[in-house]
Amino acid sequence: MKQTIEIPNLESIDAAADEFVKLMDPEKTVYAFNGDMGAGKTTFINALCRRLGVEDDQTGSPTFAIINEYRSDTTAELIYHFDLYRIESTEEAFDIGVEDYFDSGCLCLLEWPEKIEEILPDDTVNVTIKVNPDESRTITIE
Numbered sequence: 001m002k003q004t005i006e007i008p009n010l011e012s013i014d015a016a017a018d019e020f021v022k023l024m025d026p027e028k029t030v031y032a033f034n035g036d037m038g039a040g041k042t043t044f045i046n047a048l049c050r051r052l053g054v055e056d057d058q059t060g061s062p063t064f065a066i067i068n069e070y071r072s073d074t075t076a077e078l079i080y081h082f083d084l085y086r087i088e089s090t091e092e093a094f095d096i097g098v099e100d101y102f103d104s105g106c107l108c109l110l111e112w113p114e115k116i117e118e119i120l121p122d123d124t125v126n127v128t129i130k131v132n133p134d135e136s137r138t139i140t141i142e
Contacts, residue, residue, distance in 0.1 A: 007137040010043075016139065017047040023141060028125045030102055032113030035129035040137055041111045044129060045081055048109070052079060066096060077106060084112040090119050 003023055007016045024031075033041045053074030068081040080101050087093050093116045101108055102121050113120060128140045 001142075003141045005139040005141070007040075007044075007139065009136065013040075013044065013047045014051065016137075017044065017051040020044075020048055020139065020141070021051050025125070028123055029105060030108045030110070030121050030124045031127055032110045032120060032124050033127045033129060034113065036131065039129040039131050041129055042083070044137075044139070045109050045111070049079060049081070052107070054079060067101070078104075079107045079109065080104075082108065082110040084110060084115040087112070087115045090116055093119060 005016050005019050005023075007013055033045060035041050049070055049072075053072035054070040055073065066083060066086065070079040070081065071077075072079060082098075082101075084093070098116065098119065110120075113124070113126075126142045128142075130138045130140070132138060
């Protein structure tokens with residue numbers, strides 16, 4: 001079932017993250033965030049992590065590390081934030097152990113999932129962030 005969340009401006013990102021959390025299926029752990037460069041994937045994932053109990057100073061872009069690990073203060077569970085932009089092959093993804101992360105039962109939030117699309121779990125939740133002409137954002141969850 002397709003659902004959408006509107007983000008009219010940056011000030012409303014926390015409310016959008018709250019709405020997203022309410023829509024999350026507790027049985028799903030892999031969320032693939034799609035969107036153009038600059039669409040706000042990292043910004044939204046950081047807001048989402050805050051809503052899931054991760055301290056503000058822990059989040060950031062894992063562009064160079066590829067994977068950041070966060071611990072939620074509210075659930076004591078791990079959250080993995082992937083930035084796959086620099087991944088050049090599925091073999092490289094296997095080398096960093098993506099399958100182990102996916103199988104861990106921990107929440108996995110992926111930026112640039114199209115880089116490893118063929119190895120994503122079948123139950124991956126696809127999330128698209130689209131920049132609208134007025135610079136607002138629309139998040140579509142499928």
